[in-house]
Amino acid sequence: MEKLLSIRDLTIYYASGKRTVKAVNGISLEIEKGKTLGLVGETGAGKTTTALGILNLIPKPPGKIVSGEIFFEGEDLLKKTKKEMRKIRGDKISMIFQDPMTSLDPVVTVGDQIAEVIRLHQTNSPKEAEKKAIEMLELVGIPGERYNEYPHQFSGGMKQRVIIAIALACNPSLLIADEPTTALDVTIQAQILELMANLRREFGSSMLLITHDLGVVAEVCDNVAIMYAGQIVEYGNLRHIYRNASHPYTEGLFGSIPNLNDEAERLKPIRGLMPDPSDLPPGCSFAPRCPYATARCHEEDPAVCEIEPGHLVKCHRYEKAEEGEHGSATS
């Protein structure tokens, strides 16, 4: 399968006074053409920073891409000039942000906000851009007559539809959706997810879906990357993650979801909090919260192991398995 996006060893730091916040620590991931990758993790894990890094929109200063490569359609985005990046943003890679309430310019009509991205990348004619913008509005289920209305006249779900229209207006090959449904009501969430899935199929875009909702991932994604403290701790397809969750953190995530079939009355939350990203532990960053942690986990950063084809786990428990004792480590 052809790779659309391939990130290698991406590291992004923020300077915060004298401390350095290590937001993203050497992550690697790949997205195939037409597929959806779910990037799952709790708040502060570095998911949004990764997404902004792809678009080169990290606020600099204080942010800095320390190292790594981001190959998109075979070219390294980090080597592009500002002007070249502007041509890619909104056209080939577009992004849907978390909070639709604050993501639209309040003093510009929604129609003009859609037309803006069309004029930047597709046509110089204001008439054509307007026509296309109306088409996009109708495509996301908003009547074209509402072109001249302002964001405050729309509900949250409607605003998110407008944002989706902006993101898809130029038919991007990669859509980055940063928790697109987190700020919405549950009933609207399902509508928006369905709309996104349909449009993505229609346009043939790949998607990077950032979320902390494993239910959404199961519904939408092909592959899943679990992120913790700026690192990807487990990576695989849906079956790998949902049938054979192997990293203790992933297990913890599933344990935190209420399950009706389960006899147990209590949830099994992950103890403790994520480590301070400006002061990460020397060993495995999950070790302080891990129920299986050994002395080695606190001292040595684990390597990534492939426990079955395409299923990667970053944990000391599986390093032995690679050496020939496959399977025994899960007990």
Add this chain to the structure above:
Amino acid sequence: MYKFILKRLIMMIPVLLGVVFIIFSMMYLTPGSPEDMILGENATEEDKQQLREELGLDEPFLVQFGTYIFDIVTKGDFGTSYTNGRPVTEEILQRFPTTALLAALSMLVALCIGIPLGILAATKQYSIFDHFATTVSLFGISVPNFWLGMMLIIVFSVHLGILPPSGFYGAEYWILPAITVGSGAAANIMRTTRSTMLEVIRQDYIRCIRAKGQTEGKTIWGHALRNALIPIITVVGIQCGVLLGGTVLVETVFAIPGLGKLMVDSIKAKNYPMVQGGVLFIALVFCVINLLVDLLYAYIDPRIKSQYQAKKRPK
């Protein structure tokens, strides 16, 4: 919208009445009397008494105030100047264009300096330029403008000899006064622009606009500035009042025959009707400017516009 304007116009009436009452009381309470100024120190007590009766100054305070308001409302008569006998309205309207031009030029100076500097300081926060601009603006706010005027005269007229120190004959005569009056407003506008822009450029929608591939220039000057305009024009409106007030002293420093100089001369001469009329006129202009600012809000921000309209026809 029209209903809103009408409402605001009606609300001006108590404001203006209050202004008249305060200025009327102040003139009444300050020591010295017009008849001394008009007749000179050698006038007899009889002459003075006669003049007081003519001018109505022998009446009780409230009667004087009532007559003054009554004449304005029924006849549009603001009285006549004690010093030259001409109607107050005529004098004011003759002098006002000069002051209005000075205030407008000062505002132009303030806007041309304040807004671009504020935006640059915000986009390059904590840079050397930002520190420089912030320091200069602090200076601009703290310095009294008549002192700045005198310093500018000393430097540019006395020592360098490139600009005329006073008078009012051509374009070059306007430069120093406009800078003098405008500097304070420029500093205020710059500070407001900087702080508002700092807030706006961190908003999600600005990041969204960048994610669309929009250029940095259009993101800042097109989208961000328009969102930052509400606080900025609020300050501009207030500064218009400060400018009109500021011209009073600065016109004296630069010997410009405007409304401000007329007011200072009239206060010295105890020319009651002139001072009252002048203050009332400036207050009226200030009220109108603020009304215009409020209307501009609606033009700039659709959310405010829909509020105005919602008041008009409640749904």
